[in-house]
Amino acid sequence: MSQRVVVNPIACTAHGMCAELLPERITLDDWGYPIVDGRPLSADLLEHARRAAEVCPTFALLLQSDGSPVRASARASQPAQPTVRNVRRRPEPVVRRQTRLDPRR
Amino acid sequence: MTATLPRLLLGVDPDSALSLQDHLDVHGPLPSLGTGGRRLLSRRPDAGGALIEEVERAGLRGRGGASFPAASKMRAVASARGKAIVVVNATEGEPASMKDRLLLQSLPHLVLDGAVLAATAVGADEAIVCVCETNADLHSVQRAIGERRALREGVDLRFSVVPNGYVSGQESALVQHLNGGPALPTFTPPMPFQSGVQGRPTLVSNAETLAHLAMIARHGAEWYRQLGIASQPGSTLVTLSGPVAHPGVYEIEHGASLSSLIEAAGGLSATVRAVLLGGYAGTWVDARSIHGLGLSDEQLAPYGASVGAGVIALLSADACPVAETARLMQWLADQSAGQCGPCVNGLHAIAKTFAQVAAGTAGRGAAQNLARLVLLTRGRGACRHPDGAVRLAESAAQVFAEELSDHARHGACAACGRAAEFPLPAWSDPERTTRSKRTRGTAGSASKLRIGARA
Ligand code: SF4
Ligand code: SF4
Numbered sequence: 237m238s239q240r241v242v243v244n245p246i247a248c249t250a251h252g253m254c255a256e257l258l259p260e261r262i263t264l265d266d267w268g269y270p271i272v273d274g275r276p277l278s279a280d281l282l283e284h285a286r287r288a289a290e291v292c293p294t295f296a297l298l299l300q301s302d303g304s305p306v307r308a309s310a311r312a313s314q315p316a317q318p319t320v321r322n323v324r325r326r327p328e329p330v331v332r333r334q335t336r337l338d339p340r341r
Numbered sequence: 342m343t344a345t346l347p348r349l350l351l352g353v354d355p356d357s358a359l360s361l362q363d364h365l366d367v368h369g370p371l372p373s374l375g376t377g378g379r380r381l382l383s384r385r386p387d388a389g390g391a392l393i394e395e396v397e398r399a400g401l402r403g404r405g406g407a408s409f410p411a412a413s414k415m416r417a418v419a420s421a422r423g424k425a426i427v428v429v430n431a432t433e434g435e436p437a438s439m440k441d442r443l444l445l446q447s448l449p450h451l452v453l454d455g456a457v458l459a460a461t462a463v464g465a466d467e468a469i470v471c472v473c474e475t476n477a478d479l480h481s482v483q484r485a486i487g488e489r490r491a492l493r494e495g496v497d498l499r500f501s502v503v504p505n506g507y508v509s510g511q512e513s514a515l516v517q518h519l520n521g522g523p524a525l526p527t528f529t530p531p532m533p534f535q536s537g538v539q540g541r542p543t544l545v546s547n548a549e550t551l552a553h554l555a556m557i558a559r560h561g562a563e564w565y566r567q568l569g570i571a572s573q574p575g576s577t578l579v580t581l582s583g584p585v586a587h588p589g590v591y592e593i594e595h596g597a598s599l600s601s602l603i604e605a606a607g608g609l610s611a612t613v614r615a616v617l618l619g620g621y622a623g624t625w626v627d628a629r630s631i632h633g634l635g636l637s638d639e640q641l642a643p644y645g646a647s648v649g650a651g652v653i654a655l656l657s658a659d660a661c662p663v664a665e666t667a668r669l670m671q672w673l674a675d676q677s678a679g680q681c682g683p684c685v686n687g688l689h690a691i692a693k694t695f696a697q698v699a700a701g702t703a704g705r706g707a708a709q710n711l712a713r714l715v716l717l718t719r720g721r722g723a724c725r726h727p728d729g730a731v732r733l734a735e736s737a738a739q740v741f742a743e744e745l746s747d748h749a750r751h752g753a754c755a756a757c758g759r760a761a762e763f764p765l766p767a768w769s770d771p772e773r774t775t776r777s778k779r780t781r782g783t784a785g786s787a788s789k790l791r792i793g794a795r796a
Binding site: 244245246247249250265267268269271 | 526527528680681682683684686690717721722723778
């Protein structure tokens with residue numbers, strides 16, 4: 237099962253923290269909003285992606301799993317929906333300090 | 342029945358609504374609700390029953406613009422957990438489209454037939470007809486809903502008025518509105534079919550799609566496919582505007598030529614410069630291509646266009662296409678819900694660049710800048726609004742390349758001051774200004790702030 241980064245553009249407030257923690261997949265546009273490369277994450281990037289999702293102050297950065305095995309049942313005809321969940325794990329102390337910084341100050 | 346037109350518009354009177362009795366006289370009763378004939382509505386435990394299969398065989402696609410296969414959507418709702426609900430989308434936020442209004446105004450029972458059938462097929466006991474504020478005067482629908490009570494169809498029909506707005510008819514916006522929130526798109530998933538109105542699996546279906554469904558239920562998939570082309574069977578409603586003798590709503594067969602439609606509308610009353618297809622957030626096609634142009638997605642694909650919601654807006658050669666596009670672009674930017682940074686900033690930047698080009702103040706590199714902004718904006722909103730809006734800018738850059746470079750060099754042309762040929766409704770949303778994510782600073786200051794955060 238591969239995971240990829242997606243951003244909820246409604247929740248995103250252009251803090252830009254994600255681009256610093258995952259520059260391999262996230263760059264910022266003219267207005268400071270993340271441009272996300274949605275290719276599957278390799279194992280070593282996954283950890284960084286999780287951290288980026290954790291520090292996003294508006295929980296706009298999400299990890300999306302797809303390719304989860306389709307249940308071979310009557311529901312098979314239903315279009316496969318990627319599941320999205322917000323990864324909110326215990327943030328590491330280093331990361332947490334960053335979240336307190338308000339980039340607009 | 343033979344393969345003739347009109348189908349949906351059979352017996353239509355633009356000035357009054359067909360009563361239930363008149364409607365039944367024209368189209369006959371619904372199958373199996375009255376006669377028990379074809380048993381189209383027998384539900385199967387797996388997915389939505391025979392009607393959905395018939396719709397799938399017919400190849401019916403949504404007529405709200407996205408052209409999604411109707412059967413897939415119904416099946417997804419039918420097989421989702423929980424009591425389903427149906428939303429009839431007749432909000433028609435597209436200013437150049439009149440077809441849904443015509444349907445509700447004149448043929449409300451055909452749409453309600455489709456709503457009842459769709460509801461029964463997906464296991465819903467309720468259907469809500471949504472119109473925008475502009476069309477809140479559609480008493481024909483309320484009257485029709487009242488007339489149907491006597492039929493005891495097992496589906497509770499309701500009527501709801503949605504605030505005006507280009508994106509308020511977007512599926513998730515309707516769902517949020519019906520749940521008591523603002524009529525603005527939401528981030529998906531969950532998709533409406535998973536969790537929509539009241540958290541129930543929700544089938545949001547365009548009014549015309551449901552009208553076709555009512556016809557397919559009566560006459561079957563084979564009949565439906567007797568018109569149109571293999572990749573896009575059936576007939577469709579289009580709204581033709583511009584310099585023709587009789588602008589208005591027409592029912593055409595998919596693949597019919599634009600020339601034949603223009604002819605049916607009494608011919609051109611002025612020379613045409615280009616045609617805007619799909620909607621205001623649509624695609625410009627050069628008038629030189631009109632001859633032989635077929636109205637189907639397959640035939641329009643080479644032009645980057647599609648039939649969409651059936652808007653066919655002709656622009657006369659007297660108008661300035663640059664000024665006209667700049668106005669549309671500004672309006673589309675203003676119609677952004679202001680929720681997603683890339684949408685609101687990108688569309689305003691594109692609109693601004695367009696206005697500067699039109700005024701001759703853009704400076705060098707405007708074309709490259711436009712192309713870059715288009716790439717930066719496309720696909721980055723919670724809904725598809727920015728994607729359509731950049732399509733307008735992109736196709737204008739191609740079709741009006743000459744006029745654009747002329748404006749860039751010499752400024753406004755003689756036709757720039759003419760009254761707009763494409764009318765724009767003056768909807769305003771006071772809330773939008775406050776919730777807008779429009780960045781007022783420059784790009785430079787944004788990146789400086791970022792460096793500050795790192796320090
Ligand atoms: S950290 Fe969150 S809010 Fe900030 S730019 Fe990234 S996704 Fe948007
Ligand atoms: S993409 Fe634009 S119109 Fe759509 S929800 Fe976001 S801000 Fe609103």
